[in-house]
Amino acid sequence: MNKLLVANWKMNPTTAREAIKLAKASNHKNVVICPPFPFLNAVKKNITAASLGAQDVFWESPPAGGGAYTGEVSPAMLKNAGARYVIIGHSERRRYVGETDGMINKKVLATLFAGLKVILCVGEPKAVRKNGLAAAKAFVKKQLLADTRGAHGKLIVAYEPVWAIGSGTPDDPKDTAEMARFIRNLLKSSKIDVVVIYGGSVTSKNIGRIMSYGEIGGALVGGASLHSHEFKTMIQIVSHKK
Ligand code: PGA
Secondary structure (H helix, E strand, C coil): CCCEEEEECCCCCCCHHHHHHHHHHCCCCCEEEECCHHHHHHHHHCCCCCEEEECCCCCCCCCCCCCCCCCCCCHHHHHHCCCCEEEECCHHHHHHCCCCHHHHHHHHHHHHHCCCEEEEEECCCHHHHCCCHHHHHHHHHHHHHHHCCCCCEEEEEEECCHHHCCCCCCCCHHHHHHHHHHHHHHHHCCCEEEEEEEECCCCCCCHHHHHCCCCCCEEEECHHHHCHHHHHHHHHHHHCCC
16 A cells, blocks of 8 residues: 655645645645645645645534534535545644544544545653553553544544654654554454554654554654655655555
8 A cells, every 4th residue: 555645734834825836846646735724725726646635624514514613614615625634633733722532533523424534643742651652552542442432434543642743753663663553453343444654753864764664554744744855755755665
């Protein structure tokens, strides 16, 4: 299977012009570009090979399509805008917006129901990882079981240890591979078909090593996806791995 590269632009860039430039440079069949909402349309129009993703979604999905939810965006709107993927439960949303596992679970269900692919983010904070990989597994298990309650079908789980995001220090790929196996086994008994990808300080320097593990199905890239030269190098490395 091809490895998936998810470009999570977070709250960047500031203009549609920059977004288009970056999208064109990131246009590859193994890539999912997740721009901020205002640029979904512009990015969609300028990619031919990459897929479009969103960074968040709302859980209410009224049959009529819309509803009185100020500021929110529904799965149906994202689908109509050409998105195929949605990132849900990123640690920055858990932290800054106070998203709970209950909210994330509702988002996962609404998004799957709409026929979009979910990229569900889970991962432990530093205080937990200090106690070892077993403690991290217990933390991730709790998040995953709560976030996927009642879900079935295909799911992409992004294992993103919170301490590795934007820190310049990625997880040890050996540990990531073990966590990926753990996550797959955990969801085996449910009706979920899972691909595990990794996120947290992935760059062109370390992506080759991380992707050399068969258990790791791709990467969720934040900071490095904003630099077109760097991201192109990463695409090249990943497209040679199967
Ligand atoms: P990073 O972010 O690549 O900048 O560490 C990853 C993420 O938060 O998804």
